[in-house]
Amino acid sequence: MAEEQPRKLLHNELPDEHSDPLIQALHRIIRVAVRVLAVLMVFVIIWGIGDVLYVLYQRLIAPPFLLLDINDIFQTFGAFMAVLIAIEIFINIRLYLGTNIIPIQLVVATALMAIARKVIVLDMDKVTAMEILGIAAVVIALGITHWLVSLHR
Numbered sequence: 001m002a003e004e005q006p007r008k009l010l011h012n013e014l015p016d017e018h019s020d021p022l023i024q025a026l027h028r029i030i031r032v033a034v035r036v037l038a039v040l041m042v043f044v045i046i047w048g049i050g051d052v053l054y055v056l057y058q059r060l061i062a063p064p065f066l067l068l069d070i071n072d073i074f075q076t077f078g079a080f081m082a083v084l085i086a087i088e089i090f091i092n093i094r095l096y097l098g099t100n101i102i103p104i105q106l107v108v109a110t111a112l113m114a115i116a117r118k119v120i121v122l123d124m125d126k127v128t129a130m131e132i133l134g135i136a137a138v139v140i141a142l143g144i145t146h147w148l149v150s151l152h153r
Contacts, residue, residue, distance in 0.1 A: 034097055041090040048083040055079050074121055081117035088113060105149045112142045 018024040059072040068076070088110040095103045115138050122135075 038093045052079045078121035
């Protein structure tokens with residue numbers, strides 16, 4: 001029987017009811033703004049898919065015809081990852097709209113995906129050792145954060 005009950009919300013950042021009418025009105029405005037962001041993110045995703053198709057088309061028609069070199073493949077991976085990150089951000093927005101709770105684990109996973117994209121498209125000839133160490137520190141910090149947050153669930 002307990003499984004059928006809805007999951008209790010840990011907190012509610014933008015409650016529908018608030019003792020102060022001004023705060024209540026501001027919460028409504030922010031919820032509308034988040035909905036607008038969701039619509040805009042869908043346009044960004046569609047635009048990103050178009051960009052992936054265009055980049056692939058441009059790379060495939062350039063000599064040598066229908067062949068991609070390793071740089072083309074990494075740039076294509078980067079474009080794909082950018083679209084996937086946009087989709088993850090949309091999912092974050094959708095979850096926030098549905099629960100008024102910021103989905104921390106998903107936000108951290110999205111950040112991990114973004115840093116993975118950075119690693120994939122990294123030009124090793126143009127990056128310093130300190131930048132690589134910085135990226136490594138971010139990856140480790142996000143990985144540990146994701147692990148710790150997943151333990152809490």
